[in-house]
Amino acid sequence: MNKQILKSTSATVAIAIIASAGMAFSVSAATDSPQALSASTAVPKESLAAKRQLLAERQQKIAQEALEAVTGTQHALMALQTNDTKKAAALLQDVSGKLDMLLAKYPKIDLISANVEAEVDDFDSDSAQVQKRVDQADTLLREHKVQDARYLLDELVSEARITTTSIPLGTYPAAVKEAAKLIDQGKTEEAKEALYAVLSLLDKTTEIIPLPVLKAEALLTAASELEHKSDLKKETSRDQILKLTDAAKDKLKLAEILGYGAKEDYKQLYDAIDEIKDVIHTQKAAATWDKLKSTLLAFKNKIIHTGK
Missing domain, CATH: 1.20.120 (Four Helix Bundle (Hemerythrin (Met), subunit A))
Incomplete structure (x- = not known):
């Protein structure tokens, strides 16, 4: 199985997922071997355009300010962990500015996309051979050989899981400003906890797409x-x-x-x-x-x- 985890933080996201699966179409030879079944991970050339479109559509929804607001919050937390309160305060001030821009641009939007990640499991084999493996697993399960069946079924997944991280504009900006206020008050530990809480507000959804x-x-x-x-x-x-x-x-x-x-x-x-x-x-x-x-x-x- 060909497995790739791809993170999108720039315009290279579509290129990345294509490169991860950029192999010519091949037809699997008939075989009972699990090794042979999992060896054919080639992706048809015809599917590359579809993959490119999937990622491109989602990336178009990403606002650069949203991406920078999330990374800025993360970097501010890292600065606090090294007791660099001055850097953390400056970063959060910049984050607040980015969030104010987003609120002005999108006053009626609750969630704004900030990042896209794609995890790809590409299992590609002849359907008859896969059915044979499923039937073998059924037999093993009837014999209560659960772990043997799990071994047979473990690779039987062929999908792209596209995870979008979004900023909740109703709560995130105020929480960032509250963390910045704690830094100004010299409450470094409380500010750290506040930033952990801020990052936990990020909304993540995963779209599962069968390859x-x-x-x-x-x-x-x-x-x-x-x-x-x-x-x-x-x-x-x-x-x-x-x-x-x-x-x-x-x-x-x-x-x-x-x-x-x-x-x-x-x-x-x-x-x-x-x-x-x-x-x-x-x-x-x-x-x-x-x-x-x-x-x-x-x-x-x-x-x-x-x-x-």
Whole structure:
């Protein structure tokens, strides 16, 4: 499994997540070996644009002043820990200025994004082989061999977890000013505790995004674009579209086996993909692709969820 933890504090966030997964698409060989199952961590090239878009959309919501306010608070606490009260006071004064700017810019917003982190677990294998591993784990569990089953299932995760840290504008600015007041009063220890409390006010939410679904979406997008390729013969285009849609179904099957969503939701997607095969390069193609896209969008909205 390819696991990366990526922190975004600048415009390089999208580049970072792409670099972490920038490997060419490969098809796993059939094997029962757990080592072989976990060895295929390649990411389809088609999914990179989707990943870039995911991170870029979230980063656009980050206010530079919010980022600087959080890092400034952290640095002020570090200064207090070394008894540098003068530096801590100056830092908190700057933080208060940044927060006043945010309050003026966004008077009706309760939470303002300050940072994005992405943790990626990319397990990519043939869906049939993964199902075989799940079945083996089921057998082990029935035999009460829980730890053996855990070993088999431990790597069966393929998702991006995007965590956004936000400043609560209703409480954070006042708490920072209170900590600064304690420093002015020479109450260093109380100021430290106050800054710990300030940082605990930060709101963190994590969005869980199944990678196989993103990869399936990218493959289907590529297939859809082939409908409009004027430099390809229709038969050649049809063959390529069928290969891409079949690959997309396998990615969705992998997501289903890994437990991302309910079986009935996947059935609607499989049916929508199968409809494409009957209308390639016909007048019904555009409407059928639109139906598939809307079905996939509804599915994504249902399974991609946010939690604390």
